[in-house]
Amino acid sequence: MTSTVNNSLESQQTVRIGFIPLIDCAPFVIAKEKGFFAAEGVSVTLSKEASWASIRDKVTFNILQGAHMLASMPIAASLGVGTLKTAMQTSFTVSHNGNGITVGNTLYEALTKYVAHSSDIRNGVALKRYIEDRAKHSKPLLRFAVVYPYSSHNYQLRDWLARAGIDPDEEVQIVVIPPVKMIDSLKAGDIDGYCVGEPWNSLAVEAGVGHLLVTGYEIWGSTPEKVFGVNSSWAEQHELTHLAVIRALEKACEWVDHPDNQTELLSILSHPDYLNCSVEQLVYGFSAIKPKGKFDWPMEAYQRFSGQEINRPLPSYALWIMGQMHRWHQLPSLEAANLNAMAKQVYRQDIYERASGDLDQEMQWPLSSLQESTWLEDIAKGRVRLHPKGILKGFIKSED
Secondary structure (H helix, E strand, C coil): CCCCCHHHHHHCCCCEEEEECCHHHHHHHHHCCCCCHHCCCCCEEEEEEEHHHHHHHHCCCCCCECCCCCCCCHHHHHHHCCCCCCEEEEEEEEEECEEEEEEEEHHHHHHHHHHHCCCCCCCCCHHHHHHHHHHHHHCCCCCCCCCCCCCHHHHHHHHHHCCCCCCCCCCEEEEEEEEEHHHHHHHHCCCEEEECCCHHHHHHHHHHHHHEEEEHHHHCCCCEEEEEEEEEEHHCCCCCHHHHHHHHHHHHHHHHHHHHHHHHHHHHHCCHHHHHCCCCHHHHHHHCCCCCCCCCCHHHHCEEEEHHHCCCHHHHHHHHHHHHHHHHCCCCCCCCHHHHHHHHHECCHHHHHHHHHHCCCCCCCCHHHHHHHHHHHHHHCCEEEEECCCCCCEECCCCC
């Protein structure tokens, strides 16, 4: 990767980048604190934001030039799903994995009474039986929380429920709660479970208030979780600065993933300007050590930040997310013939290649004309699924 500072960047204005205080904001914090932005000649101010909606709106109106974003946010914004339609893009994936589905103790104990096989709790079958029994007695719907309506957390939770024969729109209630409030909401009985990123699953297990049932990896394999998203008009007007920020973030991701840096990493992130919490609370987000629960995290499910297979933006994932939006009735009218074009417009491999010098092409992209014409319905009907190991292995098509 080219590291020479481009002198023409010195005249650029300070770049304001927003972040949510979660562990996967780490590359942005490290790029600032360890001088990776400065080494690329970019002046960056980090802005801690309270919600994903705030991130979205401030990038829309160029109050922020870019941000730590959910991987689906640039797609949703560009399509005008749930917000003012604004062209956004990502040329850098910050992380893969890290999500899990956790339920409270009361629900877990109830599920143990509906188990016929050892896998019934993890695959949702026991939950299906319990929901059916509750319905017979006119009990209220169980409540599950996610962090944002247009997030992998929402789509993974819905997919897991649907595989067990549970209708996410009719047989449970799904609400939006910030990650930092998930455990307290579980304790208070306001929700029965949630899908969220680490460390909030592990912390619930450690505190004895919840049980991890399944990881996002076990639902979708390895998939993008957070990206560096920008307003497309800003990216076009500040091309060199955009490229420099990407280079700095890639170096920061390598630093974050290196085990020798973990002690310093946790110390930096715990600062009040960033996550404002104890080092002990952050350990589960980065360490191979997890609290001992009923079910263990597979190593493949741990969050990863570095490597071209992680950082390269994947238009195929944009296609998958648009399929999820369609499946769950979020997507406005979109001509099938526009799917490849939209994926290419939002997930910019060409810009990543210019910044990194990596010219490897994604093999699962683009769709053929025939695939494109049936793509949304194929996903909605379950005829197309992600490979069990994730997006890098492509899709599996069934003929059912």
